[in-house]
Amino acid sequence: MTTSGPGPKTVVVTGAASQVGFFLLPRLAAAGFRVVAVSRRPQAEATASFGRGWPGHDSTRWVTADLERPAGTTWSDGSHAWIHLGPLHLLPPVLDSGGAASVRRLVAFGSTSRFTKARSTHPRERKLVAELEAGEAGLARSCAARDIGWTLFRPTLIYGAGLDRNVMVIVAAIRRFGVFPLVGAGQGLRQPVHADDLAAACVAALDSPASVDRAYDLSGGEVLAYREMVSRIFAAAGRSPRLVPVPAVAVGFALWCLSRLPRYRDFNIEMARRMADDMVFSHAEATRDFGYRPRSFQPVVERPG
């Protein structure tokens, strides 16, 4: 899909107030698209965390809507494409209720958690995996029934806007305690992906016939051990790395305590166990089909100003 033809094309972005949306909306505007940005919150609240320097564009229209109540999605009328950055399983019911009648191209986000959490014993994580699997199947089925070309992205750990709960949780621990607990040797491999590389991938996929009806694992441009990832975050925060070996059960207990807080309710002992797991995924197919070339790990440790 291109912006050529009569007038600018319109793209719906659901989950627009997310860290990927932070980079995607300006990219879409720069590419000449008109954007309908959807959040459950009013625009001022949705974009408050984006900071004062975030470029607000005249071509972006914000709509307040909850995808769990899919009836009446008139805000998508006339749109050519849809980029879904929210929870994947919410999308198929919206498509099935006729919420994308004019849409011919769609990009949606799943997660490599579908694979990395597949053997988790934690009920919340098992539910997440089931939702991701059902979401992937539902996306293909709903799009096929409506002649919509779909592309599914499965990112690894996302960071880069200072709005994530991956790098920024580690930053918060470093700033508060000056040390970071490590289970075992912390040798499990990671491949964090910058949110702006995912935003660029969305725009590139819209213009890539090869990516229609295909799923891609989108990993970052560098593979590094968990302890090296944390050490880099220390350095980016202006601190010398201080990693303290701690038994898995102690980290698990700390995570359980944190999970009592609403913001961290998905934290659990499985996260401590996974420090030793490798979470590495090839993005070669994305490079081949739409030129995906993610950057190496460059941690961002400040929220947008």
Ligand SMILES: NC(=O)c1ccc[n+]([C@@H]2O[C@H](COP(=O)([O-])OP(=O)(O)OC[C@H]3O[C@@H](n4cnc5c(N)ncnc54)[C@H](OP(=O)(O)O)[C@@H]3O)[C@@H](O)[C@H]2O)c1
């Ligand atoms: N974070 C990661 O490390 C990671 C890793 C792999 C895959 N992913 C996937 O990548 C995508 C982006 O991740 P993220 O961490 O940047 O975002 P996120 O925090 O998972 O959420 C994305 C957005 O979804 C919207 N949303 C949630 N429920 C909604 C509903 N009922 N109706 C309408 N909007 C709803 C929220 O918007 P409002 O609150 O503004 O309504 C939120 O900003 C997600 O699909 C996520 O599952 C994330």
